[in-house]
Every structure is written in C-alpha cells, then in structure tokens.
Amino acid sequence: MQKEEHPNRHKRQVVQGADMVLNEDQRWSLVDLLAKQTISAGTYKQTVWDVIGELTVKPLTGIPVAFAVLYAFWSVFGSFAGALCTDGFFVKFFDNHFLPWMQAIWPDPNSILYFLFVGDPLADNCFEAFGVLTSGLFIAIGVVLPAVLIFYLMMAILEDSGYLPRLAVLVDTLLHKMGLHGYAIVPTILGLGCNVPAITATRILETKKQRFIMMTLLAIFVPCGAQLGIMLEVIPESVGYVMLFLLIGYVVFGYLLSKIVPGTNPEILIDVPPYHMPQRANITKKLWMRTSGFIINAVPFVLLGVLFINLLYIGGVIQWLSDVFAPVFVHWFGVPKETAGPLIAAFLRKDLAVAQLSNIEMTQYQMISAVVLISIYFPCVATFVVMLKEGWKELLAAVGVLFAVAFIYGGIIHAIGILLGVA
Amino acid sequence: MLNSVTQVLNLKMKLSEMEFGAEGVITEINTEKQKINAMGIRVGKKLKMITKQPIKGPVVSTCGELEVAMGVDLASQVVVDVD
Amino acid sequence: MSKKAAKILLVGNPNVGKSVIFNRLTGSDAVVSNYPGTTVDYTEGTFISGKQEYTVIDVPGAYSLEARDKAEEVAVRMLHEHRDATVVVVLDATRIERGLYIALETIEMGRSVLIALNMIDMAHDRKISVDDRKLQKLLGVPVVPLTAITGEGIMQLSDMIRKAQASDVKDILARAEGRASEPAQASGCAGC
Numbered sequence: 001m002q003k004e005e006h007p008n009r010h011k012r013q014v015v016q017g018a019d020m021v022l023n024e025d026q027r028w029s030l031v032d033l034l035a036k037q038t039i040s041a042g043t044y045k046q047t048v049w050d051v052i053g054e055l056t057v058k059p060l061t062g063i064p065v066a067f068a069v070l071y072a073f074w075s076v077f078g079s080f081a082g083a084l085c086t087d088g089f090f091v092k093f094f095d096n097h098f099l100p101w102m103q104a105i106w107p108d109p110n111s112i113l114y115f116l117f118v119g120d121p122l123a124d125n126c127f128e129a130f131g132v133l134t135s136g137l138f139i140a141i142g143v144v145l146p147a148v149l150i151f152y153l154m155m156a157i158l159e160d161s162g163y164l165p166r167l168a169v170l171v172d173t174l175l176h177k178m179g180l181h182g183y184a185i186v187p188t189i190l191g192l193g194c195n196v197p198a199i200t201a202t203r204i205l206e207t208k209k210q211r212f213i214m215m216t217l218l219a220i221f222v223p224c225g226a227q228l229g230i231m232l233e234v235i236p237e238s239v240g241y242v243m244l245f246l247l248i249g250y251v252v253f254g255y256l257l258s259k260i261v262p263g264t265n266p267e268i269l270i271d272v273p274p275y276h277m278p279q280r281a282n283i284t285k286k287l288w289m290r291t292s293g294f295i296i297n298a299v300p301f302v303l304l305g306v307l308f309i310n311l312l313y314i315g316g317v318i319q320w321l322s323d324v325f326a327p328v329f330v331h332w333f334g335v336p337k338e339t340a341g342p343l344i345a346a347f348l349r350k351d352l353a354v355a356q357l358s359n360i361e362m363t364q365y366q367m368i369s370a371v372v373l374i375s376i377y378f379p380c381v382a383t384f385v386v387m388l389k390e391g392w393k394e395l396l397a398a399v400g401v402l403f404a405v406a407f408i409y410g411g412i413i414h415a416i417g418i419l420l421g422v423a
Numbered sequence: 424m425l426n427s428v429t430q431v432l433n434l435k436m437k438l439s440e441m442e443f444g445a446e447g448v449i450t451e452i453n454t455e456k457q458k459i460n461a462m463g464i465r466v467g468k469k470l471k472m473i474t475k476q477p478i479k480g481p482v483v484s485t486c487g488e489l490e491v492a493m494g495v496d497l498a499s500q501v502v503v504d505v506d
Numbered sequence: 507m508s509k510k511a512a513k514i515l516l517v518g519n520p521n522v523g524k525s526v527i528f529n530r531l532t533g534s535d536a537v538v539s540n541y542p543g544t545t546v547d548y549t550e551g552t553f554i555s556g557k558q559e560y561t562v563i564d565v566p567g568a569y570s571l572e573a574r575d576k577a578e579e580v581a582v583r584m585l586h587e588h589r590d591a592t593v594v595v596v597l598d599a600t601r602i603e604r605g606l607y608i609a610l611e612t613i614e615m616g617r618s619v620l621i622a623l624n625m626i627d628m629a630h631d632r633k634i635s636v637d638d639r640k641l642q643k644l645l646g647v648p649v650v651p652l653t654a655i656t657g658e659g660i661m662q663l664s665d666m667i668r669k670a671q672a673s674d675v676k677d678i679l680a681r682a683e684g685r686a687s688e689p690a691q692a693s694g695c696a697g698c
C-alpha cells in the first residue's frame with residue numbers, strides 16, 4: 001500500500017549520493033541568480049488570448065461563459081450524435097436493412113443460436129431484437145460509437161485549449177464544500193467520456209480523502225459517454241431529468257462524504273496555463289487513439305454482454321433474480337421487477353443496460369428511476385478493475401458507500417415520484 | 424482619498440484582500456511556504472491580483488509569466504506590499 | 507547491438523511539453539493536453555540514436571521532488587527506481603525559474619542531467635530570450651533549446667543525450683556568484 005501525506009519521506013534519500021545539498025531558500029536564491037544572468041524579457045504586448053484568459057476566469061464573465069460552453073458541448077453532442085448519425089443514418093440502416101436481412105438469412109428461428117445471435121424473430125427494430133449481431137452491433141456501432149466520437153472530439157478541444165484549469169477555478173467554491181477542490185472537475189469531465197481514465201486521473205488530487213471521495217462520486221454519479229449516447233437515443237425526453245438526479249446526487253453525497261470521510265481537504269493551488277490554439281494534429285491523434293480504443297475494448301464487450309445476458313435468460317437466472325428481488329424493485333425503488341436483467345448487464349456495460357431497459361414496459365418516471373439506478377448501483381467492470389489498481393481498501397470502502405447510496409438515493413427518488421404524483 | 428494614501432504609504436495587504444488589478448511585491452508567505460514557492464509565488468516577486476471568486480472562492484493572480492489560482496485561506500497567508 | 511538500452515527519464519514541471527518530446531523521440535502516443543496533470547502515470551518508449559538504444563520514460567510532472575500529490579509521488583519514485591538513468595529535465599522557456607528549481611534538485615541528487623529548454627516559440631512570442639549557452643556554462647550540464655510541437659531541436663536533443671553529465675551545486679553556486687569562471691566542461695571533473 002502506498003503511504004502518503006509524508007511529503008518529506010524522500011528527502012533523506014535525496015541527500016544520499018549528492019555532494020552538497022541546498023536548503024529550499026538557498027536553492028531558490030540560486031535559481032534567482034541563474035535566472036538573472038540568463039533571461040532577458042522585452043516588453044510584452046497582451047494578446048487577445050491573454051484578454052480571453054482573464055475574462056474566462058473572472059466570475060462575472062467567466063460563469064456565463066462556463067454555462068455557454070457546457071451548453072454548447074451538450075447540444076452539439078445531442079444533435080450530432082443523436083439526430084444526425086444515429087437517427088439519420090444508423091437507425092434506418094439497421095432497422096430497415098440489416099435486421100430484416102439477418103432475420104432472413106439466419107436459419108431456424110426457433111433454435112438457440114438464432115435466439116442468441118439474432119434474437120426475437122418478430123422484432124422490427126434493433127432494440128427489441130436483442131441478439132448479439134443485431135442489437136449488439138447496433139448499440140455498439142450505430143448508437144454509442146457516434147456518441148463517443150463526437151464526445152471525444154469536444155473533450156479534446158476543451159483539453160487542448162487550456163480551458164479546464166479555468167473551469168476548475170470557477171467551480172472550486174462548490175467542489176470545496178464536497179471535500180474536493182476545483183481541480184476535481186478534471187476527473188469529472190474525463191469521466192463523462194469514460195470512467196476508466198478518470199479514476200487514474202484522481203491522482204492529481206492531493207490527499208487520500210479527496211481521492212476517495214472523487215473515486216466514489218465518479219463510480220456512482222458520473223455517467224460515461226457511452227451511457228450518455230444511448231440515453232439520448234432511447235429516452236431523449238428524459239435525459240435531462242436523469243442528469244439532474246445524478247448532478248444532485250453528486251453534490252449532496254459529495255457534501256455528506258466530506259463530513260464522514262476522515263482526512264484533510266487542502267485548498268486549490270493550481271497553475272493556470274495560457275490558452276493555446278488546439279492543434280489539429282494532436283486533436284486527430286487523440287480522437288483516433290480514444291476511438292480505436294473504444295472499438296477494440298468496448299465493442300467486443302458489448303457483443304459479449306448481449307451473449308451473456310441472453311444465456312442468463314435461457315438459463316432462467318434473470319427470471320429467478322427478478323422474482324427474488326421483486327419486492328425491493330417494486331416497493332422500494334418503484335421500478336418493474338424486470339429491471340433485474342438490465343442491472344446485471346450494467347455491470348458489463350452501462351450502455352447495454354439502458355438499451356435493454358427500453359424493452360421493458362414502464363412509465364416515464366419509472367424509466368428515469370431505472371436509468372438512474374443503473375448509473376449509480378455499481379461501476380462497470382472496467383472501472384471496477386482500475387479502481388482495484390488504485391487500492392483495494394479504497395475499492396472496498398467505495399463499494400460499501402456505493403450500495404448504501406444506491407439504496408438510499410433510489411428510495412428517495414421513488415419517494416419524490418410519489419410526492420409529485422408521478423411514480 | 425484613501426487611494427492616494429495607499430499609494431504613498433505602500434500598504435501591506437493580504438493577497439486575499441487586494442483589489443482586482445492591484446499590483447505589489449510579495450513580502451511574506453506565512454504558511455505552506457514550500458508549496459506556494461514551488462508554484463513560483465515567492466517573496467520578493469511582483470504579483471498582480473487578477474480576480475477572486477465569490478463566496479470565499481479562490482484568488483487568481485499573476486506573477487511574471489505565471490498565473491496561479493489558490494484558495495482564499497492560502498491567499499490570506501500571502502502578504503503583499505501594494506503599490 | 508549488444509549494448510543494453512540506456513535509460514532516460516523525462517522530468518520537469520507539469521505542462522512543459524514532456525509528453526510532446528516523448529512522442530517526438532519515440533514515435534509513441536502519450537496523451538498531450540494543455541493542463542497540468544495530463545500524465546499521472548509513466549509511459550515507456552524506445553528510440554535509437556548513434557547506435558545506442560534508449561528506453562525513455564515519460565514521467566508525470568512535478569513542481570519539486572517533495573511530492574505533493576500522487577502523480578508527483580510517481581515522479582519521485584521513478585527517479586529513485588531508475589538510479590542509472592540519464593535525466594532530461596524539461597524547462598518551459600517562458601517559465602524558467604520554476605523549472606530550474608526541480609532541475610537543481612535533480613542535479614543535487616548527483617544525477618547525470620541534460621536540460622531541454624522547450625517552448626522557444628512561445629518565449630519568442632512573449633519577447634523572452636534565454637541565453638542557453640550561458641545557462642549551460644553556469645549549470646555545467648548541456649542545455650538544448652527546442653520547440654517540441656514543431657520538432658525543432660529534437661534532433662539536437664537526441665544527439666546530445668549522451669553528453670548529459672552530473673554537476674556539482676557547489677560549483678554552480680560559485681559560478682553563479684561570479685567566484686569561478688571556468689565552465690564545467692573544461693575540467694571534466696569539476697569537483698576534484
């Protein structure tokens with residue numbers, strides 16, 4: 001286990017092997033001496049970037065800009081991924097051509113293989129069919145791929161411009177109340193792309209307490225790009241509510257965790273780098289790396305996930321789980337007992353789980369509750385594995401917190417629905 | 424006016440209390456000196472306060488080519504001779 | 507090539523262009539972004555210069571060797587784990603002072619060091635000029651100016667890596683205070 005919060009523990013080692021070691025002040029004065037003799041600065045005229053740099057960090061102008069940036073992010077994401085690619089092209093292609101074709105050429109609609117790979121012989125769309133090669137490919141390539149592609153593009157622009165540290169300054173006040181500080185916005189935004197690199201990125205936070213809170217919140221309340229993409233497709237009218245519930249949970253449980261988790265929460269102290277024009281070469285490279293990573297790692301997982309879920313259906317496991325947990329689902333969370341199936345899928349892939357939910361008969365509010373549950377009840381297996389790498393004690397604690405939060409928050413959401421008369 | 428007085432006297436002030444756009448020379452860093460130094464904010468350097476966020480939010484200042492954001496408690500430990 | 511691959515560590519403040527240099531040298535795909543803390547784990551790559559194979563490690567950025575966060579801890583750990591490695595300290599030419607601090611710390615460890623003075627283009631835009639020859643004389647280790655994003659100076663950097671050397675702060679101090687004028691290269695062994 002890594003021991004930390006001992007900033008000086010390497011000092012003794014530094015001393016070894018050196019002829020002479022300066023203390024901090026001596027070293028800085030030597031730096032000054034060196035700088036004085038080697039650096040000369042002419043008069044520098046402020047550029048438009050410097051002005052923008054100031055405007056985006058001052059609250060009066062910066063906060064509206066932050067909202068505008070996030071709104072632009074969201075609407076480009078929604079319109080490009082949802083409307084243009086998926087609805088405009090992939091849905092037509094998969095539902096009108098690919099699915100009928102698969103149903104026609106795959107022999108014997110009553111066989112197990114047909115059920116596993118093509119799914120429902122009567123389905124007229126790729127969400128309902130739920131075969132590995134129909135729904136699996138459609139979800140992975142038709143829905144989630146365009147979504148993550150556009151998401152990664154916008155994220156790369158945000159990363160390369162130098163905006164993130166400024167956003168961190170603007171949200172610091174809020175995040176500091178949640179046991180974190182503003183820079184926690186970096187893992188959070190990375191997490192909206194994929195939770196896996198986000199978990200590793202929690203290392204930029206100083207203390208164990210901060211990292212633990214951040215990891216737990218990521219695992220519970222930050223939906224990944226794949227899940228966002230599928231939500232936009234399956235429940236476009238309810239995505240806003242789901243996100244609102246997740247955001248409220250992020251803030252409220254962050255605040256509670258900051259009170260419960262022992263440890264310190266040092267203040268923000270960060271460098272704000274100058275803006276750069278994002279370079280096209282770097283953007284394309286990152287886009288390519290992340291997208292190909294998605295195709296190599298995620299797509300097979302989606303396909304295997306469908307296969308696995310179908311096998312569980314055949315084996316009667318999901319039916320059994322639905323019955324066993326029916327009281328909890330129906331009475332506590334207020335969702336149909338069939339939600340058990342998608343919840344299992346959610347451990348493999350969240351996008352798959354949301355797609356599966358769309359086949360279950362339920363009200364809009366039940367749908368919202370079920371999607372929130374899928375997001376919060378457990379991280380996907382890939383996230384689980386990187387969390388393990390960051391430390392198993394933390395992981396165990398996080399899982400404990402997670403079950404408690406999922407249970408409590410799921411109940412609260414149900415209660416809110418009852419109070420509003422929509423549950 | 425108060426303004427002209429400060430100009431004459433070179434008022435010592437906490438970074439957290441400086442006006443937007445005010446400049447001065449850092450004279451003291453009382454806590455976490457090492458941490459703040461490492462970011463390039465040091466005694467004897469010229470510093471300009473850029474902005475601070477509402478509700479005790481962080482203070483952003485520039486020090487030469489560096490721009491650093493620090494929490495308000497840290498900023499209150501940095502004393503500046505404002506000119 | 508029977509010679510074992512020599513090791514190089516790329517260290518320096520966050521966001522100074524270490525990962526760009528790493529990618530340029532090795533042709534790898536380390537993630538590059540414009541915010542401190544992009545690299546929180548190390549990445550390895552290799553390249554060949556003058557018949558010698560080098561293993562390069564892109565180390566997370568650190569402001570000093572007294573680690574403040576976990577990414578900095580990784581950096582300090584890498585320095586200790588690879589005691590035989592040459593250290594390329596990357597400096598941002600527009601923010602030299604802050605980088606010199608960790609450069610001195612590395613030199614004080616007795617490591618074989620080379621300074622990569624990056625972001626020369628930005629320094630030029632901002633009307634900052636750095637006398638790299640003078641810096642080299644004062645520090646007693648090679649200093650290579652470069653602009654990593656355009657690739658300018660990368661060749662020189664890879665050629666100079668074998669010239670990296672250890673230096674003694676006592677001598678650096680003496681030279682900086684004007685008490686000694688001999689550059690370190692002249693004596694080869696400045697301390698004896």
Ligand SMILES: Nc1nc2c(ncn2[C@@H]2O[C@H](COP(=O)(O)OP(=O)(O)O)[C@@H](O)[C@H]2O)c(=O)[nH]1
Nearest residue numbers: 521522523524525526538539540625653654655
């Ligand atoms: N103008 C300019 N920008 C550079 C140069 N080298 C790197 N950058 C930019 O500086 C930022 C940080 O680079 P990166 O390699 O991620 O820094 P690291 O944190 O030290 O690994 C990126 O936005 C790069 O595009 C350079 O030589 N000139």
Ligand SMILES: [Mg+2]
Nearest residue numbers: 524525544545
């Ligand atoms: Mg890097």
